[in-house]
Amino acid sequence: MDSRGNVSDIVSKTIEVQDTTAPALVMPSDLSFDLLANEATKSVKLPVVEAIDLVDPAAAVTCKLGDAPVTATMPFGPGVHKISCTAQDATGNVSDTHEYSITVKDVTAPTLTMPDTIVHNLAANTATFAFTVLGPTTVNDAVDASPTVACTPAKDSQASLGVGTHTINCTAKDASGNIGKGSYNVTVKDVTAPTLSLNNLTVNGGNAPTMAVTYPTANVNATDAVDSTPTIECSPSSGAMFPIGTTYVSCTAQDDAGNHSTPSTFTVTVLDKVAPTVNVPSNITTTATGASGAAVKYIVTATDVISGDVTARVQCNPPSGSTFAVTSGVHTVTCTATDEAGNKSAPASFTVEVNYAFNGFFQPVDMGGIFNKAKAGSAIPVKFTLGGDQGLEVLAGTPIIVGVACPSGTANVDLVEETVVASNSGLKWDGTQYVYVWKTDSRWAGQCLQLSVLLKDGSIAKTALFQLTK
Incomplete structure (x- = not known):
């Protein structure tokens, strides 16, 4: 219609509008789950994936796990699972593929059942136990049917175990790297006495x-x-x-x-190896009691640290009470003692000396520096005693005669009042005393002589002085 109101004829034309835009997907965030103990899979309720389309508000959403469509609730094992989704509207526009992930983690270590404590008594004369190392009795893992088992010492190895308690440690590692631990003890006992x-x-x-x-x-x-x-x-x-x-x-x-x-x-x-100690007397000097000498008694004692007084076991040679002859020397007495164990002492000794009991010359002969005056050629009786009759073997040889200086005056001169008739010198026993008849020589007239009588006992010479006249 123009300005003047003129209206044209009615003309019609068809316009076609096409939907060429694919839906948009609203994807959920990635999900992560830890398996609980004894869970092999995790049951997951999948989140809703929305599609936005300006033309088709009911665009269809399709999600898949791999090539398989998903369901509202699905089990997932350990790992990362990719869920891919697309949307298609009624016009047939298909969205790009989008993904979200569901991660399931195995965080539970295997469970080890270990052997009970093993007690082993060592056999006699053995110091160690040759033990074949045992592993766990069972190993359980909800996910991994065959975890890797390791023991220290190594399973099935021969361990040499001494006395004491030894701990065997084992581990089990599943495919997710979770490690379970277990141990048991082996007690080795020493039950054998030394x-x-x-x-x-x-x-x-x-x-x-x-x-x-x-x-x-x-x-x-x-x-x-x-x-x-x-x-x-x-x-x-x-x-x-x-x-x-x-x-x-x-x-x-x-x-x-x-x-x-x-x-x-x-x-x-x-x-008992200690010998007794012998106690002997001091040296003994005695006088003869007869022609054979003198019987001498003495006391010898002995003591022992173990046996005590062993005087009764003393042996002396010669024994106490033996007769000891007159000699010019001494007699040695040696004694020993033996204890109850048979130990013999070292010899102990002392001496026994037997002398004559000489008491000087008797009248008519004087001693003491007096010159006995007698006629040369006379026989003078020299009298003495020896404590009894000792026999006629009492002299140690013939008396000795030596010349001496005559006295200057008569003060020390005494006349021999008694002489005897004899042709030779000699010794006799008259029943009470000894008489040595000294037959002088007439040629000794005018001389002074010393007569020395030597006894068999070795004592000093017994001397008398004589002045012989014509």
Whole structure:
């Protein structure tokens, strides 16, 4: 219609509008889940994926796991699962493919069932137990049917275990790297007592009734397969005082595990090796009582540190009460003593000297520096005693005659009042005394002489002075 109101004819034309825009997807965030213990999969309710389309508000959304369509609730095992989605509107416009992920983690370690504690008693004479290492009895994992198992020491290896408690540690590792741990104990016990070795001991005693005795290892020893130094206890103990004779000693041995050996005994014999001490008298000097000499008695004693008084076991040679002859020397008496153990003392000795009981010359002969005056050629009786009749073998040879200076005056001169008739010099016993008849020589007239009588006992010469006249 123009300005004047003119209206044209009606003309019609068709316009077609096409929907060429694909829907837009609203994707959820990625999801992550931890498996609980004993869960092999996680049941997941999938989130809703929305499609926005200005033309088709009910655009269809399709989601897949791989090539398979998903359901509202699905089980997922460990791992990362990609869910891909597309949307298509009624016009057939298809959106781009979009993804979100569902991550399921296995965070539970395998469970190990371990053997019970193993107790092993060592056999005699063995120090270690050859143990074949056992692994876990069972290993359970909800996800991994065969976790990797490792033990220290290694499973099925031979472990040499000594006395004590040993811990065997094992691990199980699943495919997700979770590690479970377990352990068990192997207790090795020493139940064998030490072996005690005892040998009888003999020692020499000292200068006392008792002595300290220490046990050498050669006599008292103990061995044990496990304990290298078992403790040995003895009664009496080593170092104790032991008397002379044989003493029984009882011993036991104990190892570190507390095992005691059966008590056993050995003997300690302390020998008496000390000889007695002999006590002899001082040297004895006595006088002859007869022609054979003198019977002399003496007392010799002996003592012993063990046997005590062993005087009764003294032996002397010659024995007490023996007759000792008159000699120019001495007699040696040697004594020994033997104790009850048979120990013989060292010899002890003393001397016995037997002399004549000479008391000087009797009248008519004077001694003491007096010159006895007699006629040359006369026989002068020189009288003396020796304590009785000692026989006629009392002189040590013929008396000795030597010349001496005559006195200047008569003061020391005494006349011999008695002479006898004899042709030779000689000794006799007249029943009460000895008489040595000295036959002088007439040629000795005018001389002064000394007569020396030597006795068989070795004593000094018995002398008298004489002045012989015509």
